[in-house]
Amino acid sequence: MGSCIICGVAVDGGGRICDSHQEDVAFDFRGNSPDQLVPSRFYRGVVDGYAEFGVFVDLAPGVTGLLHRSELDRRLDSLDWEPGDDVFVQVKGVRDNGNIDLGWSIRQADREFRGILVQDGDTEHLPEAVDDGDDEDEADADADTADRDESAGSATEVESNDSGANDVDASEPETSEFEPADVADAEQDGDAADDTGGEAESDAVASADDDEIDDRDPAIEAAEGDDIGSPDDDHERVEIGTLSDAIGESVRIDGEVVGVRQTGGPTVFEIGDETGVVDVAAFVEPGVRAHPNVEVGDAVRIDGGVESHRGDVQVESEALVLLDGEEAEAVRRRLAEALTAEARPEGLQPLAGDEAVAQLADGLLDAAEAVRRAVLESRPIVVRHPATADGYVAGAAVERAVLPLIRDEHAKSDAEYHYFTRRPLEDPVYDMDAATNDATRMLQDRDRHDEKLPLFLLVGTGSTVESADGIELLSVYGVDAVVVDAEVADAETREAVDTLVSPEIDGVDADLSTGALVASLASAVNDEVRSDLRHLPAVSYWDETPDRYVDLARSAGYDAERVAELREAVALEAYYQSYQDKRELVTDLLFDDSGNLAAHVSEQFREKLETEVGTASENVVTEAVDGVEFALLDTDGYTHRYDFPPTPLLLDDLHRRNANGEAYATVGIGTDELYLRTTADVSIRDVAARAAEIAPAADVTTAGLREGKIEFLSGERDAVEDAIVAAVADAF
Numbered sequence: 001m002g003s004c005i006i007c008g009v010a011v012d013g014g015g016r017i018c019d020s021h022q023e024d025v026a027f028d029f030r031g032n033s034p035d036q037l038v039p040s041r042f043y044r045g046v047v048d049g050y051a052e053f054g055v056f057v058d059l060a061p062g063v064t065g066l067l068h069r070s071e072l073d074r075r076l077d078s079l080d081w082e083p084g085d086d087v088f089v090q091v092k093g094v095r096d097n098g099n100i101d102l103g104w105s106i107r108q109a110d111r112e113f114r115g116i117l118v119q120d121g122d123t124e125h126l127p128e129a130v131d132d133g134d135d136e137d138e139a140d141a142d143a144d145t146a147d148r149d150e151s152a153g154s155a156t157e158v159e160s161n162d163s164g165a166n167d168v169d170a171s172e173p174e175t176s177e178f179e180p181a182d183v184a185d186a187e188q189d190g191d192a193a194d195d196t197g198g199e200a201e202s203d204a205v206a207s208a209d210d211d212e213i214d215d216r217d218p219a220i221e222a223a224e225g226d227d228i229g230s231p232d233d234d235h236e237r238v239e240i241g242t243l244s245d246a247i248g249e250s251v252r253i254d255g256e257v258v259g260v261r262q263t264g265g266p267t268v269f270e271i272g273d274e275t276g277v278v279d280v281a282a283f284v285e286p287g288v289r290a291h292p293n294v295e296v297g298d299a300v301r302i303d304g305g306v307e308s309h310r311g312d313v314q315v316e317s318e319a320l321v322l323l324d325g326e327e328a329e330a331v332r333r334r335l336a337e338a339l340t341a342e343a344r345p346e347g348l349q350p351l352a353g354d355e356a357v358a359q360l361a362d363g364l365l366d367a368a369e370a371v372r373r374a375v376l377e378s379r380p381i382v383v384r385h386p387a388t389a390d391g392y393v394a395g396a397a398v399e400r401a402v403l404p405l406i407r408d409e410h411a412k413s414d415a416e417y418h419y420f421t422r423r424p425l426e427d428p429v430y431d432m433d434a435a436t437n438d439a440t441r442m443l444q445d446r447d448r449h450d451e452k453l454p455l456f457l458l459v460g461t462g463s464t465v466e467s468a469d470g471i472e473l474l475s476v477y478g479v480d481a482v483v484v485d486a487e488v489a490d491a492e493t494r495e496a497v498d499t500l501v502s503p504e505i506d507g508v509d510a511d512l513s514t515g516a517l518v519a520s521l522a523s524a525v526n527d528e529v530r531s532d533l534r535h536l537p538a539v540s541y542w543d544e545t546p547d548r549y550v551d552l553a554r555s556a557g558y559d560a561e562r563v564a565e566l567r568e569a570v571a572l573e574a575y576y577q578s579y580q581d582k583r584e585l586v587t588d589l590l591f592d593d594s595g596n597l598a599a600h601v602s603e604q605f606r607e608k609l610e611t612e613v614g615t616a617s618e619n620v621v622t623e624a625v626d627g628v629e630f631a632l633l634d635t636d637g638y639t640h641r642y643d644f645p646p647t648p649l650l651l652d653d654l655h656r657r658n659a660n661g662e663a664y665a666t667v668g669i670g671t672d673e674l675y676l677r678t679t680a681d682v683s684i685r686d687v688a689a690r691a692a693e694i695a696p697a698a699d700v701t702t703a704g705l706r707e708g709k710i711e712f713l714s715g716e717r718d719a720v721e722d723a724i725v726a727a728v729a730d731a732f
Helices: 019-025 133-150 155-159 181-195 217-221 240-243 324-342 354-360 360-374 391-408 415-419 434-450 465-476 490-493 513-526 527-533 548-556 562-573 582-592 596-617 645-658 684-694 714-731
Strands: 025-030 042-051 055-059 063-068 086-094 100-103 117-119 124-125 250-262 268-274 274-283 299-309 312-322 381-386 420-425 453-457 480-484 500-503 621-625 628-634 664-669 675-679 700-706 709-710
Touching: 019 025, 025 664, 042 063, 042 548, 042 700, 055 480, 063 086, 063 181, 086 513, 100 621, 240 250, 240 268, 240 274, 240 312, 250 274, 250 312, 250 324, 250 434, 268 299, 268 312, 268 324, 268 480, 274 391, 299 391, 299 664, 312 628, 324 381, 354 360, 354 513, 360 391, 360 453, 360 480, 360 500, 360 513, 381 391, 381 434, 391 415, 391 513, 391 527, 391 562, 391 582, 415 420, 420 434, 420 714, 434 664, 465 480, 465 490, 480 562, 513 527, 548 562, 562 582, 582 596, 596 645, 628 645, 645 664, 664 714, 684 700, 684 709
Parallel strands: 025 042, 025 117, 063 100, 274 312, 381 420, 381 453, 453 480, 480 500, 628 664
Antiparallel strands: 042 055, 042 086, 055 063, 086 100, 117 124, 250 268, 250 299, 268 274, 299 312, 621 628, 664 675, 675 709, 700 709
């Protein structure tokens, strides 16, 4: 019977990993049959080649699996794997025909797992058991280590923080059963430097004499801000933004800790200065937090070697010091000055020269500064928008502007997925359900990964009192919220959010869509993507698109037909899996499509809409009350409630087709909710309030201004229908 290498519990059959830690270890597979693979385990493999639908990965000679593109966390064509590269994948399952389904692994280095095991057929053992060395060699290495420790005296204890638990002679390097090879290499390099007189330190206070060093934790020593590196301290600080040109060199960086995450191997500190952010790996032993006294927001100084890991720049820490006093203040002052200078855009140039947008310049610049500042502070950005064509256009515009800034700021290639999230809302109201979801995620990320609390950017939502409870929940945690909305907004929400941009709030009379307003905001966030955004405002309007935006889209190569195809395609895709951002698909539609994809999807949009409109039109009941013509549709009985199009979009189309004259109203009523469309400027809140007076037992309330939604008790449906008709007639 074996014992688990992680927790030490007994494992049946002589295995070396218990059931609860199967996914904490990476396996080198040395079997010869797919049937020997264990589902859910992570395996080291070698990239065999690409196909249109995924990547083939060899787990052993003759044992090859498929990592389907649907399993990737990025687009297949953005994956930087090359044939022959070592990678880590998860075995999802083995089919009856021997085909192996693989899953994505976010961990792509030995040090990110808590251990490495060899699976030789159906048996498991440590890598050392099959290496060239034997027990006698290991005993010799241990003896060498003991001799070295004895000769080094107490200074060895201080020098061992990052580079591993045991230092060995450079001529006989050894890797512990959990220790990644690159950490062992770092030790070897450090020992070689000692032998040649370089006296490189391994993550500690170097200037203290042996008789001055007590038995305190090395991290506490480092926290006192003593000098690090070689005794003469001849390192010069380099900017993080230049590290890609310093691969293989030893450098010193000063900056602020913007994130900390503990992997199965080293502790990874995200360090930012005025030029960028980089990951710094500090190693004590697998899964153990290095420098437990260093937290997000601390000013630090780091000496280390610059390396490239799968295309990402990373610093392997040799020494880390927590700065205080004047040194810490100098770092923070330098960052603050750079942040202020870089975050505020120079000015706003509205797309198509829209004068209404220009009137909102101050608020838009404040919003743009908040977004840019979040990027520079390594603060995640969460964009909330309705799952509509207008909402998706607005969200995609911000995404197009922000992702390049994140890529420029962070050396890590997947930073854009880590620091930017778009979360569509099925209903254009930021209610308690959405806010609770967001609060739960952000608190988990804060507590589990030491992430900063995010900036919330709400576009096309969050500006009405129906969103007040959700906004207030965020404010309890002190998170920043920016709201940009071209439609109905309430003055009461201005105090609840940090920045509110709305034509209605500022008294600007304009025919703006949220997509048009946010596209100009996005151009202020990142002027380099301005040309990519020119067609978006036209896409965001369902009808009566202002000529200025039609002309702007045409100048960008998008005629009226193509704009309509984009609008319809986005609307259809927005409906399906409405809670997903569909980042890559939306990017393909709005920015990278030559026309084929949008044309294909928009054709489906038209077919589905025409079918539904035909069914609904045959079942519309019309009546006239006090000079107002009503079209009433039972949406429960005469629509496909769980298929496209959604009720609001269907009613929009019915109303556009059938409204004639200035006194026309379309009402779609279901079990406990209804949607209202009118040709006059009728207040939904006033209608709901009047209906509540007429049907007091129905608990009639406004559920959403933007989509004209009213809710009520299902048992009072007939009374509510009569009350709504009467209230609308009174409002005309």
